Amino acid sequence: MSWRGWWTPVVLLAFAVVFTWPAAVTGDVPGHQPDALGTVWFLSAAPRLLLDLTDPLTGFPEGARYGRPDSFTLLVLGQIFAFIPAPRLYSLLLVVGVATSAWAAEAFARALGARAPWSLLAGVAFMSCGLASTALLEGYGYHALNPWLPLFALAWLRATSPGGTVRDGLLAGGAFLLALLTTAWLGLAATLLALGFLFGGLFRGSLAWRAVLAAPAVLVLPLAVYVKVFIDGGGATGSGETGGAIAIDNQMVMTAIRLAGPGLSIDVDGHNQSAAMPAFALALVAAAPIALREHSRWRTVALTGLGAGLLAAAPRLPPETWSSLGRIGELIGFSLLRFPERLGWAWVLCAGAVGARVATGLGQRGGPAAYLIFLVAIVDVLLVMRMPWRQREASGVVPSAYAAAEGPVLDLWPEELRGLPAWALRTTNTACFYQSAHRRPIADHCLLTYDAASPRVTWSRWLTDRLFVGDVAAAEARLAEVGFATIALHGDYFSDGDRLRLGAALAQIDAAPAHSTDGGEAIWAYAVGAP
């Protein structure tokens, strides 16, 4: 029975539905970490942000400028699909993202000589890797909305091969740009592919220069705009890289843990980071030197991927090293490379494609026994990578107390006394998620870096202080003057004593606050300036 072309997207869509489960059907928000809630807010805010990256509904009263968003692609998608509720859109993008990315990786493998159904292995390897599961679990699912990297690899491989055409170069330039606009990490991974394939072509002395030069021709102007927006947005401000300060042997241990299959304890603390490669892909690419003995472009692809993999696993240098390079060093070392394992996207793509090429050869000669590799891949995804079993969801409902009034809201959460960033990110992402439904202005700045405090924290710190010292009337007058209409008390998280004292003080502002317990929290919404 011959493989029909339309079977490929259907199989990969089924794989995506399973891998991202329950994203295809849920009304809640898939993800372990509150970053998922922040991403939902970002989608909902896209129509406001798209024009000039400013938002009057967050960072109240000044409004907020988001000059350096991680993903411009997500902005466009949020605008196009604004008619879909943001949590639902986020979930659907996870499914569609994994399916299309896997399909594109499968096409790249075919360009390398793999044949269906063996080429499916490239798609499954690419989107079942640790980086993909981390993106889905930690809540930045747009990293998995990544058909651009394989499409770039496909077009650029052709452009740097004998017979490459200007069209190949133009397509490569366009795909590179889309990868960069999806997240800067994919742009960096694409850069590694670009250099590797280019050197491979140069080494063989068979570059089609017109095709190669067509790619930068597409990129020059958009890249200039991108860099300008990046610099206007503050560049590397607010990063706070400390990874290089950790001893190199400790870094290597952590890297080894991330490269191994996700262990039992991986999801206990605040991260779900894994950079594991599916074992079947690793084994197939390891067999390539024997299975694909003849010299061909697979070596270029494999070596480029290996180089990217080594860079992704390499220890980070001490901060002093980067500081010695001045501003550029700070930008690269402190900011852009906070998570270098993400360069591993290039490694899993190349390894998966070469692996699929190897599997094709085995399948053509190995008979029915070769088909066992598909069973191996399924076991790998379900039992070794443990997806979708590791996924969980946060409530997609927003507390109805916000609907009791209109106007700007000041969310009042306790502060984490140890100053741990996880709490600040959790409260900010939750407030922003709520904002995506209640649509009222809030004080939070919704795209925070780890060492930057949200304006809401400053406001709530001031208000809590005023309420505790009994300066309630002046505090209310000040809030009313600024324009806040509601104080939303997130009472569950305060200690009993603080909750009692805050409740008593706030009762002087509004004796009958609106109260709700839906949306996963008990909220008391006090009207500022109530009669």
Next chain:
Amino acid sequence: MSAERTTPPAPTRQCAGRGNLTFMLPLSAAQFVVASELPQEVRLEVVAECQPNNLAIEVTTQWLGEARTMTLRDDGVLPEDRARDGVYVGVWTGETARSLPLRLSISATDVAPTEVSASTETVAVGRDRIVWALECEPQWRARRVAAALPSRSLEMVEATGVAATLSWLGLILAYLAWLLQGQRAPAGDRP
């Protein structure tokens, strides 16, 4: 288990039930959506590495504005619990909460009441399980762990997992070697 209502005090204006601000879905899509309408079940487990006489473990929280206190038990009554195996278990159910502030305290014959953990834990929609390991050296404390196993066993499970992954890789390599045996490399693999 006891429950009482706490502050901020009434009177409040109760907002209409669930879904006031739910992102409204088209009917056709809603038919395929599993929303978080089911009650949430949070299972709390503490693995007691040290077991002083008459150990009692108590957990408190605020669940959607309601103060809750629960004594964890090791009597084998709850499902998946074996009596006197050193794992103290309790289950809370209720409307979906996003996060729970959890305070864990212990007391025993020779141990004064001591708070061993205070944290705010994110809880998943549906069912979730939160596990601590209770340690007595150098001081009484409880730390979050992945499974209700003594720390040595947990380390063994983790190490076994890594060994199993490596063995799995070796098995696949052996399978590929078997396939490759006697085969010639395919020709014409140029893209």
